[in-house]
Amino acid sequence: MNRQEILVSKGTDLAVQQSHARNAGTKLALDWFDDIAVNRSATERRAATLTTRRTVKKEYQAAWLIKAITCIDLTTLAGDDTAGRVHRLCAKAKRPVREDILEALGLADANITTGAVCVYPTMVPHAVKALRGSGIPVASVATGFPAGLTPLPQRLAEIHYAVGEGAAEIDIVITREYVLTQNWSALYDEIGQMREAAGDAHLKAILATSDLNTLRNVYRASMVAMQAGADFIKTSTGKEEVNATLPVSLIMLRALRDYGELSGQTVGFKPAGGMKTAKDAMNWLILMKEELGLLWMQPELFRLGASSMLGDIERQLEHYVTGRYAASSRHALA
Numbered sequence: 001m002n003r004q005e006i007l008v009s010k011g012t013d014l015a016v017q018q019s020h021a022r023n024a025g026t027k028l029a030l031d032w033f034d035d036i037a038v039n040r041s042a043t044e045r046r047a048a049t050l051t052t053r054r055t056v057k058k059e060y061q062a063a064w065l066i067k068a069i070t071c072i073d074l075t076t077l078a079g080d081d082t083a084g085r086v087h088r089l090c091a092k093a094k095r096p097v098r099e100d101i102l103e104a105l106g107l108a109d110a111n112i113t114t115g116a117v118c119v120y121p122t123m124v125p126h127a128v129k130a131l132r133g134s135g136i137p138v139a140s141v142a143t144g145f146p147a148g149l150t151p152l153p154q155r156l157a158e159i160h161y162a163v164g165e166g167a168a169e170i171d172i173v174i175t176r177e178y179v180l181t182q183n184w185s186a187l188y189d190e191i192g193q194m195r196e197a198a199g200d201a202h203l204k205a206i207l208a209t210s211d212l213n214t215l216r217n218v219y220r221a222s223m224v225a226m227q228a229g230a231d232f233i234k235t236s237t238g239k240e241e242v243n244a245t246l247p248v249s250l251i252m253l254r255a256l257r258d259y260g261e262l263s264g265q266t267v268g269f270k271p272a273g274g275m276k277t278a279k280d281a282m283n284w285l286i287l288m289k290e291e292l293g294l295l296w297m298q299p300e301l302f303r304l305g306a307s308s309m310l311g312d313i314e315r316q317l318e319h320y321v322t323g324r325y326a327a328s329s330r331h332a333l334a
């Protein structure tokens, strides 16, 4: 069946697997995205109105911010990362909100943690050690992050290394040239090999969307990554000039929804890079809810990749419980 026939036969309701089985991928099906057209100004309009139409206030806002924390991939990806910095980050991942704030929210025993900690491959052993027993997975970037321009055998070896050190999630970067030259079979094969190298570790495919020139390319690359078996599609490395944006995210969510309808499989979404405020977290949660529904607002299917958003979320929660804003330096880490 081609794309149109499958959509007609399944109706418009998204076929959601409640079990969150991993995405097994499909064969490369060019007709699922060949004729896609994207209207940029309509996309920008929809992204802008979605997040202004809905306001989430008071206790609902506090609940959504707690939800956002559980979906954060708390990240450090800097050239001067050290074991000490990773240990501090992991301590924050285990206790992301101050005890007194949690108590005031009635969540002292709720074991609120971030969704994961995300680091470079050589930092994985430090994170694994610091997070042992916490249930928080370690995610590692790999495959020549951020540019991805090392030879494929080395990129695959990097995945093997990170998994061997205990990473449960692998954030890979794709070869942007394959998208820019429409070489879909090369992109599909590359991601398929990375999926295989990752084994039981979940694979997040970073598309580096601002390198892909058009929203149409973003849709097509998203579809190929999912067909190749990516468990998550992720916007950006955090190192591009423009990183996560709402319009790009909207297009990726539409691809994700179409893939769900066409294949019957669920894939997660991770915006990443440049998100720094509680307002950013709220905007992306609203986008997820409006486009995909409540099922996607959980760490199994949604992550916020951020190195410095947690501090503002904690500050907003403190304001909710005390009525006062603390100086941002009091919530400096992450």
Ligand SMILES: O=C[C@H](O)COP(=O)(O)O
Pocket: 075, 077, 118, 236, 237, 238, 239, 243, 272, 273, 274, 275, 305, 306, 307, 308
């Ligand atoms: O994957 C996560 C990003 O690299 C984090 O980017 P950021 O430092 O702009 O928050």
